[in-house]
Amino acid sequence: MNFYRIFHDFLLTKLKDLSSSKGLENVDFSKITVEPPKDPKHGDFSTNAALVLSKIFQNNPRHIAAEIQKIIEIHPSIEKVEIAGPGFVNATLKMSFWNDQLHTILKEKEHYGDSAMGHGQKINIEYVSVNPTGPMHAGHGRGAVVGDVLANIYKKVGYNVTREYYINDEGGQANILARSTYLRYLEALGHGPIKIPEGLYPGSYLISVGQALSVKYGDKFVGKPESDWLSPIKKFSVEAMMKLIRSDLKKIGIYHDIFTSERKLVDNKKVEKAINVLEKQGLLYEGVLNPPKGMIPEDWEPRPQLLFKSTKFGDDIDRSLKKSDGSWTYFAKDIAYHFDKYTRFGPNLINVWGADHGGYVKRLQSAVKAVTGGKAHVDVILCQMVNLLDKGKPIRMSKRSGIFITLEDIVKKVGKDVVRLIMISRKNDASLDFDFAKVLETSHENPVFYIQYAHARCYSVGRQAQETLKEPSIDLSQANGTLLIDSSEIDLIKKLTQWPRLVEQSAIHEEPHRIMYYLYELSSIFHSLWNKGKENTHFRFIQENDLPNTYARLLLVKATKYVLRSGLSVCGVAAKNEM
């Protein structure tokens, strides 16, 4: 449990009692926080209660702070309480409290940091959703990992998470795929050599699909009009591509709960259903859009079309729902898809997209607002580009030159763990450099190595202790953590106990990168402590002639190991016992 909540709840209970005893009801305590102070020297937690209440009561904050100080001092875990600055109340906790926390970690193991914050609410996270037209590349990989880690985080803080993939198997791109595969099919039957024209997919990964088609259908479709073969070949090709993508995903440890087909959505008339909901609200009309200022597309032609009044819900212009050929636009189908997700999962929807879809966010959010009567909100997490580098030099990729690095190539080269951790090593809205040379370095410049090394060292201490103490399994349940009095040990304890709060914050802000930074910092504190034992034997974890201290330190090391494991498992990265 996030320990700040213990004191937050305690403070609020006391404040409510106090205010009702003075005949004050409905006082707004919602702005009161109990948080770590920015500078740890100021104490273990800090509350702004006096500053918040001084506004409400029009009273001197220092005066109120003195009252708060009295309240907090009552709590048995409190060492001391001080008033600072404009009216912050800072508290320091007793060593016995930290000892209890260490034993909590020991009991909860990798589950330390689990939380009930989500109250089992349903939440749907849609990520990857790559067009089934080819293998995944680095950028897709980033969205995939960010979505997956985010899902892990939500699960850890008590949400009922569904991981979903939306298959774009009905639309122009799927048709292009089918036409491309058709040519490979002809090629497989000896009608070659085939030149893939501009606009179709030239990738060699379609050759085997063409061969499979030739085996399945023989020459049935040779020389036949497109209307004969488009549908079956499209279905076959999409399935083949999805198999390819699933295999890519498997290689980085990603498994979705649900794959939703766009085609089925259309076949089941869900688009009409969703559009009707908008129609009934009078949000549709026939109109002509103006071309964007400053850049008029070459083939622009003003045409009357079915439009949705998305401007009413915050969008910049109204949006088209039907193409010139009368079929639904991607947007129309997407409205149906999100309406469908809402009916299946309720209001908590998250999409993880590439930043190149940024211009699409407003229209989707306005549509979701409209079609669910304002009940649902879709959070869109945009991931910026991934720049592939080698020793600092960009790797130029172009389909024409044939240099095209797939996600599979990357995983083959550096491994799943490296891919996963590096992909969350930046905020999603900043672009990310992925340098093959750097991510394989075995130095503290490489967070993957550095964090796993810390875990390996924890494991190594445990192994060493068993040998030295000649105890095959060491029972730490009676270990006395209050013996850990050195500042470097205490720093580590305090970092460990930050973990539950950090997971919650990562969920609230939807920022997986915080997990990685935390693990890096935790590792750094541990490495530092380790090295202290190198410089001064007094600080070594195992002291043969001082068992109580040894047990206390083993408790600390084991707790560190569990928190590292807990964090790495959220990231989907293996915790190594040896490097």
Next chain:
RNA sequence: GAUCCCGUAGCUCAGUUGGAUAGAGCGACUGCCUCCUAAGCAGUAGGCCAGAGGUUCGAAUCCUCUCGGGAUCACCA
């Protein structure tokens, strides 16, 4: 022309939904292995938080504008 994102040490980046003296790593310089993995650690130096206004007890953080970099811009997905 419009929308969205970014701008923090020489370089790459953190900065806890507005808090106290802005932090890491790299690079540079100085140290630490007879000792649980030196694949590590300790220390020194380095800042007008792009700029200008505003909001308030208080701003790197929120608002407006300007400058610089990126992405996107009817019917594609």
